[in-house]
Amino acid sequence: MNFKKATRQIHLWLGLATGIVVFIVCITAAVWAFSPEIESATQPYRHVIPQDKPFLSISELKTIAQKQLPQKKVNRISFEGKEKAATADFYGDGYYYTAYINPYDGKVLAFINNENGFFRWVIEGHYELWMGEFGGEIVRWSTLIFVVMLITGIVLWWPKNKAARKQRFKVKMGTSPKRLNYDLHNVLGFYASWIVIFGALTGLVWTFECVSDTEYWLASGGAKKVEYPNPIAKKPQNLTLEQKGIDSVFISKIKEYNNPHSASVSFPETDSTAYNISIYPNQSGYDNDDFYYNQYTFKEIPVKAYGKYANANSGEIASRMNYDIHIGSIFGLTGRIAMFLAVLIGASLPITGFYIWLGRNNKKKTK
Structure with a gap:
């Protein structure tokens, strides 16, 4: 009981401190879902x-x-x-x-x-509350707190016995507004938490380098994270630059993949960087193949990581999947719909939770 009481206090005060931020982040995620x-x-x-x-x-x-x-x-x-x-x-x-x-x-x-x-405008609100870098700091720390709230919420939801368990899985209709609000917070919050927590954790991967390193380390079985490649393209002596070389390289890649879902060419930004050709064989966003070419000779520059998907280790695959997990598309349209519904419920939790706290405060004053 002491453990549950402490958990309830942690859940309460963290919720009051970050409720507005959680509401904005979740509601903008829901709006963005089918953009x-x-x-x-x-x-x-x-x-x-x-x-x-x-x-x-x-x-x-x-x-x-x-x-x-x-x-x-x-x-x-x-x-x-x-x-x-x-x-x-x-x-x-x-x-x-x-x-x-x-x-x-x-x-x-x-x-x-x-x-x-x-x-x-929506995505700026999701990333930084329309407040620039300062807002971004608020979002990342609030997301970390939100993960703690989701875990403590599941702990508080967990029933003490079989009789209590029967009442925790469904919202009881036809009851008082106070009881309905309580059920909406607890029951819907429980179901949504198992989905929203993946969105929150993948958000932390982008905002905390230590979380990103840990994800890679765990997924790869203890390997150190490899950074994205930035290959150097050196110009050989006495070489005439061929302006049209990238066209033939790109066409040959498209033929090799037999008309992939999508493809792109990124141009060198400096005199010493390379062309990058990205091929997406399927609609999924993480299993693409990246190729790098010397901007002077158009010869391929091999890379150790984040090149062909078939050569990726499990840590790199986890990094590639991060965005698809974040928005739910890792499971296709069904996953995106599930994440959309879950973040809508997530946006409601600060509101229903506030009314639960308000009701308890009023009850104490009445006594």
Whole structure:
């Protein structure tokens, strides 16, 4: 009983301290959950009519895109199927633009500032409460506290005996508002906790380096985490730069994968960095293959990690899966729906919990 009483106090005060933050983070996660489908349905410039001819080359699309923002460099060209527009991204410190281009005829369908828009506003709230770096610190520590609250909530929910267990798995309807609120907090909170805790833990992987290192260490069986590659591309002496070399390399990769789900080319940012070709064979986001090429010779540069998915160890696979676990897509559409419902319940927990605390306080005053 003393243990449960201490747990209840921890749960209570941590909940009161972080309730508003948890509500914002969860409700923005719910809004963000189906943003790809919403954007696809409401932004026609993302789609093109498929034609019986090949796409324009990487170099041609880059030249077209560069005219939209001459003062900045194109960082990446991406493709996603025959019915989607090609995209050219410009990103750097304080800016992020995307040009949507018809890959068959080169027509620019839209040029978008990604720093604006509703979903950009939503994700900024999710990451940093619209408060910049200071808000980001609040979110990451509140997420850590939220994990503790989920665990203590399950401990408090756990019934003492079989008779109590029967009442803990369902919300009792037709009862008083106070009792209904109590059941909504405890019963729905119990079910949602087993899903939301994965979203919270994967969030901690991004915000705490020690958590990221621990995840890699546990998944790999004790191996030290390997950082993402940044291969150096050296220019041989007396070599003439071939501007069109990346086109043939990219085409050969696409043929090798027999029309993958999506693919992209990231351009070298300096004179000593490499081209990066990313191939996504399937719709899942974690099993992609990355290849790096010398920007002068177009020869492949081998990497020790985060290259081909088939060569990844279990620690790297865990790192790759982090985002898909975070949003639930690791289990496809079913997983995303489950995470959506779970974070909606998560957003309600600070509200129902506050009313439970308020009711108990009023009861004490009445006595």
